[in-house]
Amino acid sequence: MSKLNFKNGTFLLKNDPHHRKLAYTEICNFEAEDIFLCLPGLLETRDSFAPFFESNLRNSNIRLLSIDYCGRGDSDSLHMGTNYSLSRYLNDIEDFLKNYVLEKHTNKDARLHLIGTSMGGVLAVYLIEKFNHKIFSVLLNDIGLKIEWAALSKLNKSIDSLAIEIATAKIHSRVIAEIKSPSHFDLPYQFDLIGINLSDLVKSYEGRIVLLHNTSSLMCPSEIAEFSQRKFKNLEIKTIESEGHPVAWSPQITEWVWSNLVLHKTVTH
Numbered sequence: 001m002s003k004l005n006f007k008n009g010t011f012l013l014k015n016d017p018h019h020r021k022l023a024y025t026e027i028c029n030f031e032a033e034d035i036f037l038c039l040p041g042l043l044e045t046r047d048s049f050a051p052f053f054e055s056n057l058r059n060s061n062i063r064l065l066s067i068d069y070c071g072r073g074d075s076d077s078l079h080m081g082t083n084y085s086l087s088r089y090l091n092d093i094e095d096f097l098k099n100y101v102l103e104k105h106t107n108k109d110a111r112l113h114l115i116g117t118s119m120g121g122v123l124a125v126y127l128i129e130k131f132n133h134k135i136f137s138v139l140l141n142d143i144g145l146k147i148e149w150a151a152l153s154k155l156n157k158s159i160d161s162l163a164i165e166i167a168t169a170k171i172h173s174r175v176i177a178e179i180k181s182p183s184h185f186d187l188p189y190q191f192d193l194i195g196i197n198l199s200d201l202v203k204s205y206e207g208r209i210v211l212l213h214n215t216s217s218l219m220c221p222s223e224i225a226e227f228s229q230r231k232f233k234n235l236e237i238k239t240i241e242s243e244g245h246p247v248a249w250s251p252q253i254t255e256w257v258w259s260n261l262v263l264h265k266t267v268t269h
Helices: 046-056 086-104 119-131 149-161 163-167 173-178 222-231 251-262
Strands: 005-012 021-028 034-039 062-067 111-117 135-141 146-148 195-197 208-216 236-243
Touching: 005 086, 021 046, 021 086, 034 046, 034 086, 034 119, 046 062, 046 111, 046 251, 062 086, 086 111, 086 119, 111 119, 119 135, 135 251, 146 149, 146 222, 149 195, 208 222, 208 251, 222 236, 236 251
Parallel strands: 034 062, 034 111, 111 135, 135 208, 208 236
Antiparallel strands: 005 021, 021 062, 146 195
């Protein structure tokens, strides 16, 4: 534990003409065999992964990072004229991965793991295309390979009802307004009448995908989990008998994640 270097920092993005900074939290071990990058949900900050950092202080064998997207937490907001969108978050994450996470890591054979909550899980699926050869596993928290239009509509209504509370939680007000725009989801996807189908993005992936979900989830109920497994035969499912979205990072769940991802055990359904 004494060897761990726990820090908060900012990374100057290379791909942004306005010299924006991306905020991150990290447990440093540049020689670790495993790198875990945690991607928050739509209106979460990197603080949502605090249970992972607290539970991992005893483990000096991995490198653990979490980030704030633009306009959230301690990351810079976007300049006027630049819209908040999934493609912007994806570009920022790619920049951060290439020019900080992987560039600084001295163990070039390290395995990269992505842990994504809700929208963070969607971004993780798109990152598979860009870093396919490097990504060893992806954990999706309560988001499957299909997102139903009806679920998105309910999510927008819940954002409206929580707007005042969210606005005080280190989220820029323009983020709240723009995430409900159809242009916010501006990445390519397979369209169908039920919703957004992301299964094509993983068809050539040979790593692990682990899906953690609540049985009565708004975004990923059991039928979406089953659809995801049909589309990605090796998808591993962990079902929590609970409602709500996403799955809460309880001590029991974080311990389950470490035992199944860090130790590379097979997940039981």
